[in-house]
Amino acid sequence: MALDPDSTQNPPEFPPSGPDVLPPLVTQGDPRLAKASEPVNLAEIKTEGFLNKLETLHEALIAYEGIGIAAPQIGWFERVFFMLSMPDGVENEEEEGDLECWVNPVVVEMSQEQGWAWEGCLSVPGFRGWIKRPLTVKVQGLTLHGKPVTREYNGWNARVFQHEYDHLDGWLYTYRAADPRHIVSLEALEHRASWPEDWPAKGASVAPMGVVLPE
Numbered sequence: 096m097a098l099d100p101d102s103t104q105n106p107p108e109f110p111p112s113g114p115d116v117l118p119p120l121v122t123q124g125d126p127r128l129a130k131a132s133e134p135v136n137l138a139e140i141k142t143e144g145f146l147n148k149l150e151t152l153h154e155a156l157i158a159y160e161g162i163g164i165a166a167p168q169i170g171w172f173e174r175v176f177f178m179l180s181m182p183d184g185v186e187n188e189e190e191e192g193d194l195e196c197w198v199n200p201v202v203v204e205m206s207q208e209q210g211w212a213w214e215g216c217l218s219v220p221g222f223r224g225w226i227k228r229p230l231t232v233k234v235q236g237l238t239l240h241g242k243p244v245t246r247e248y249n250g251w252n253a254r255v256f257q258h259e260y261d262h263l264d265g266w267l268y269t270y271r272a273a274d275p276r277h278i279v280s281l282e283a284l285e286h287r288a289s290w291p292e293d294w295p296a297k298g299a300s301v302a303p304m305g306v307v308l309p310e
């Protein structure tokens with residue numbers, strides 16, 4: 096796995112086997128998921144306990160087949176998430192993406208320009224949403240080693256960052272839907288070739304997955 100490319104330190108040494116039992120996903124409707132999480136105490140980074148929690152979160156990302164996962168989704172209510180960053184800013188089944196970990200991230204700038212994309216969430220199983228967000232974000236935070244990082248994301252990576260970041264503030268993509276009709280079942284989405292044009296919104300039925308369409 097490719098950890099933060101800005102880091103000159105070695106990746107954390109996770110034990111060879113993961114946790115015996117993964118924590119279950121916390122799903123929409125659980126009030127804990129709708130609360131802002133606490134910042135990570137800097138003294139905690141690099142401790143064995145912190146690395147163990149990171150490892151569990153990473154194992155959950157793989158086991159639950161996410162492209163990003165935030166700590167609150169497994170019941171760890173601190174400001175940490177993993178995301179897979181795509182080199183060309185488009186989700187692509189051929190490429191796995193670079194694993195990036197953010198600790199105590201903040202969004203320092205976001206573009207006026209917005210874009211639309213289909214989003215899904217491990218905490219909202221069986222659904223997808225047609226969601227609008229800023230196209231580009233400039234962000235700051237810490238790597239899993241506690242090293243400060245500033246980065247600009249655009250395209251799909253900006254979308255994934257904002258989605259995971261929202262979890263740290265108790266927000267789900269479903270709360271951001273411009274219209275409740277923009278939330279559809281995965282089963283319905285699979286039949287979107289037969290949808291009327293402009294259902295549930297202009298461009299949504301033909302939008303490729305893993306791509307943000309500028310407004």
Ligand SMILES: [Zn+2]
Pocket residue numbers: 215216217218258259262
């Ligand atoms: Zn999510």
